[in-house]
Amino acid sequence: MKGALFICFMTIALISHGNKSSITACFTDWAPFSYLENGQAKGFSIDIYKAVTERAGLNVQFVHRPWKRCKQDLESGRVDAAVDGGAELENSLSAERRPVPWVMAFWVKESSPYQEFQSYSQFDGKSVLYVRGYGYPDEFLNYKGFRATNTATDLQALEVLAKRTADAFLGDMVSGANLAKIHSLPVRPLTPVINMQWLTLVFHNSLVNEHKRFESALNAMYEDGSIDAIYKKYLNISHQDFIKKYSVAM
Numbered sequence: 676m677k678g679a680l681f682i683c684f685m686t687i688a689l690i691s692h693g694n695k696s697s698i699t700a701c702f703t704d705w706a707p708f709s710y711l712e713n714g715q716a717k718g719f720s721i722d723i724y725k726a727v728t729e730r731a732g733l734n735v736q737f738v739h740r741p742w743k744r745c746k747q748d749l750e751s752g753r754v755d756a757a758v759d760g761g762a763e764l765e766n767s768l769s770a771e772r773r774p775v776p777w778v779m780a781f782w783v784k785e786s787s788p789y790q791e792f793q794s795y796s797q798f799d800g801k802s803v804l805y806v807r808g809y810g811y812p813d814e815f816l817n818y819k820g821f822r823a824t825n826t827a828t829d830l831q832a833l834e835v836l837a838k839r840t841a842d843a844f845l846g847d848m849v850s851g852a853n854l855a856k857i858h859s860l861p862v863r864p865l866t867p868v869i870n871m872q873w874l875t876l877v878f879h880n881s882l883v884n885e886h887k888r889f890e891s892a893l894n895a896m897y898e899d900g901s902i903d904a905i906y907k908k909y910l911n912i913s914h915q916d917f918i919k920k921y922s923v924a925m
Contacts, residue, residue: 697734698885700724700876701745702758704828707853707909708775709758711739719909720759720775724876726901731892733885741827743808752879760877761810768886770893773873774902774914778848778921779811780868782836785861789843792865796820801842804832812870815845830854837862845869848921849910868921 702709708720716737728735737758740748749757750765759777762769781798783789789797799820805811807825816823824841826832832844833851837860844851848864855862875893878886896902903913910917 697736698728698755698878698882699736699738700756700758701738701740701748701754703740703742703745705742705759705847705850706857708850716758719905720874720876722905722908723774723902724758726905727876727889727893727896730896731885731888733888746808749877749879752881754879755882755885756876756878758876759874761872761874762877763810764877766880767877768880768883769877770875770886770890772894772897773875774893774897775874776849776917776921777872777874778868779845779870779872780848780851780864780866782833782844782846782851782862782864783842784836784839785863787842787863789865792867792869798843802840804835804841804844804846806832806846810872811845815869830858833860833862834858836860871921 702716702721704710707718709716709718711717716739721737724735735756738754745754745757746760746764748754749760749767752766757764757767759775760767760769781789781792795815795818801821803821803823804826805815805823806829807827826835829846829850832841832846833854835841836844844862848868851862851864854860876889878889897914906912906914906917912920
């Protein structure tokens with residue numbers, strides 16, 4: 676009898692696990708995608724995930740973390756999800772059609788002689804900044820021609836670049852433009868961009884049902900124009916036109 680009760684209890688526990696109606700998602704400061712304002716999570720990505728989880732019938736609580744800790748908490752299961760994660764995160768589930776773009780470009784000072792991006796080799800012997808913990812292309816991380824130095828945030832990197840203590844920064848087009856405008860930083864991006872990655876609300880791999888509900892709701896929002904509406908609100912461009920602008924296909 677005791678054995679039967681134990682099996683019953685474990686069955687109930689396993690069924691209930693992965694059917695949570697409320698999830699905790701960590702996020703970091705990456706305006707305009709995600710940021711903390713008056714104690715509340717705000718931004719382009721936050722609006723997308725709030726809309727998707729509401730449609731999916733999931734209640735999401737956003738908690739602020741440095742990105743390195745956010746990744747660790749997601750991978751260990753201390754939080755249920757992470758805002759704007761990539762498919763490379765361990766122990767995670769990632770939507771096939773990820774809605775948030777990370778457009779990578781080299782940023783330089785306004786006075787820099789560089790006018791366009793040609794190849795990594797144009798920065799040989801130079802100092803190039805990047806943000807630690809982000810998922811950069813292996814080609815960049817393994818390149819030995821320039822001196823690569825990591826910083827804690829995009830803003831820190833752009834400020835160092837503006838002060839002429841570095842030659843370039845590999846960072847996001849949208850976030851960089853937002854920070855440069857807010858902080859009046861004399862920096863500019865080089866085109867063409869070098870890469871685009873797509874990010875999403877990644878779930879811990881124990882939450883299979885929640886992730887399925889999220890992905891189903893997300894796909895429905897692509898179809899009915901809801902994702903386009905959020906793109907136009909924040910970026911003044913539709914989702915598909917954004918892709919075309921940077922010549923990157925999903």
